[in-house]
Amino acid sequence: MKHQITLIGGQTIPVYLGVMEKKPDVIHVLYSKDSKDQFALLKNSLPGKAIHSYQIDPFNYEEIKSKAEEIIFGNNQEEFELNLTGGTKIMAIACQQVFNDLKLPIFYIDQKHTLFDITDKKSNPTTTKINIETFLKISGHTKYQISSLSDFTSDEIKLSEFILTQMNAGWYWQAHSQLYKKGKFTPTNDFKFKHKSVDISWDGNTFEFNNGSQTHTFTTRKGLTMAFTGLWWEILIGKAVSKWSHAYEFKMSLIIKSKVHQELDKNEIDIVLNTGKNLIFVECKAGDVTQEDINKIKAVADLYGGISSRSILVSRKKPLATILEKCHELGIDVFSQVTTEKIKNSNKIFHKFTNLSELPKRLDYLLTKLHL
Numbered sequence: 001m002k003h004q005i006t007l008i009g010g011q012t013i014p015v016y017l018g019v020m021e022k023k024p025d026v027i028h029v030l031y032s033k034d035s036k037d038q039f040a041l042l043k044n045s046l047p048g049k050a051i052h053s054y055q056i057d058p059f060n061y062e063e064i065k066s067k068a069e070e071i072i073f074g075n076n077q078e079e080f081e082l083n084l085t086g087g088t089k090i091m092a093i094a095c096q097q098v099f100n101d102l103k104l105p106i107f108y109i110d111q112k113h114t115l116f117d118i119t120d121k122k123s124n125p126t127t128t129k130i131n132i133e134t135f136l137k138i139s140g141h142t143k144y145q146i147s148s149l150s151d152f153t154s155d156e157i158k159l160s161e162f163i164l165t166q167m168n169a170g171w172y173w174q175a176h177s178q179l180y181k182k183g184k185f186t187p188t189n190d191f192k193f194k195h196k197s198v199d200i201s202w203d204g205n206t207f208e209f210n211n212g213s214q215t216h217t218f219t220t221r222k223g224l225t226m227a228f229t230g231l232w233w234e235i236l237i238g239k240a241v242s243k244w245s246h247a248y249e250f251k252m253s254l255i256i257k258s259k260v261h262q263e264l265d266k267n268e269i270d271i272v273l274n275t276g277k278n279l280i281f282v283e284c285k286a287g288d289v290t291q292e293d294i295n296k297i298k299a300v301a302d303l304y305g306g307i308s309s310r311s312i313l314v315s316r317k318k319p320l321a322t323i324l325e326k327c328h329e330l331g332i333d334v335f336s337q338v339t340t341e342k343i344k345n346s347n348k349i350f351h352k353f354t355n356l357s358e359l360p361k362r363l364d365y366l367l368t369k370l371h372l
Helices: 013-022 033-045 061-073 089-101 132-138 154-165 170-178 223-228 231-241 291-304 321-330 356-366
Strands: 002-007 026-031 050-055 079-083 106-109 114-117 122-125 144-147 191-195 198-202 206-210 215-219 249-257 265-274 279-285 310-317 333-338 350-352
Touching: 002 013, 002 061, 002 089, 013 033, 013 079, 013 106, 013 132, 026 033, 026 061, 033 050, 033 132, 050 061, 061 089, 079 089, 089 106, 132 249, 132 265, 154 215, 154 223, 154 231, 170 191, 170 198, 206 223, 223 231, 231 249, 231 265, 231 279, 231 356, 265 291, 279 291, 291 310, 291 321, 310 356, 321 333, 333 356
Parallel strands: 002 026, 002 079, 026 050, 079 106, 279 310, 310 333, 333 350
Antiparallel strands: 106 114, 114 122, 144 249, 191 198, 198 206, 206 215, 249 265, 265 279
16 A cells, blocks of 8 residues: 655645645645644545544654654555655655655655656656635635626626727716715616717616617616626626636636635635636726735635635726736736836736737736746
8 A cells, every 4th residue: 555644834735736646545644733724624625535644843853753754664564655845844854854764755746736756856747637616625615606607698798898898988987977876886776877979778687778879788687787897897808718728617706705604705706717736816807906906816816726826917907006016026917908108028917918819818928937
């Protein structure tokens, strides 16, 4: 039987990958008091696996070394390997010393999901594909809602495309201001609006536009919300990135529920792209981007995707220089459709696109970055 000793620190994905790639019969997990929760998440993500756990002092070299020797000598007729990826440096050094002395195999998985066989000095990309459900489960979130592009009707997509053509029209912003009270959108099932030759009507089921020469009618219960909040932009971005060839999974409107009060929403993520190895969280902003938006984008990646995930912002307008500076500091890439400035080549986090169809190619650039 093959046994694997693995070390748990702050990141659980490399430990999970080590099990899925190497397929050991028995797993021995060394963890500290501070990584106790991570061990519980790992165990829940590996149902049916034979797992033995050992809580150790992560900075006590001799204790860690003795525990690794005890595990190996207690199963001296078995095959052993070491996943060196996780844990503290002291944990890694102590276990590596034992395995080196006994000439047993050691491997390491980096942030690009390359598996390095330290003993044989070989490296290969991992083949395991991790789905969104597993990513969330490993992060400790099992209660959530998620949608797909197919959940939106053809009329809803057409309405979104129509709103994009009207963004520079005076009527749109006049109507927009009437629907917002103290900065908050206030929906209604009876909305009529007239601006010069344009007539807009909404009855809770049908959104109609008439400018005297043409009429557009869209049947959807989300019509008003879709037209005058950022939902229309989210749908258009979703439609564009759904064609990205590197997407193993593509989902929209991921709503994470609170662990304490499961009826409450904790975080909402516009779009999630999964390469099978990394999650890319996409925030879609049709209007102005705020500091709060940026804080949310960064927090989402840290909480649900781990260190190898990526966050990107797709805004209709180029954000303010202070926002771009913060995005640069936090490693958030910014994709913008509208800008009045020339883009400096040195601004590597800002990517301009003219048509939404260009987004998949712009996303390809992310694959060249370190964490992807």
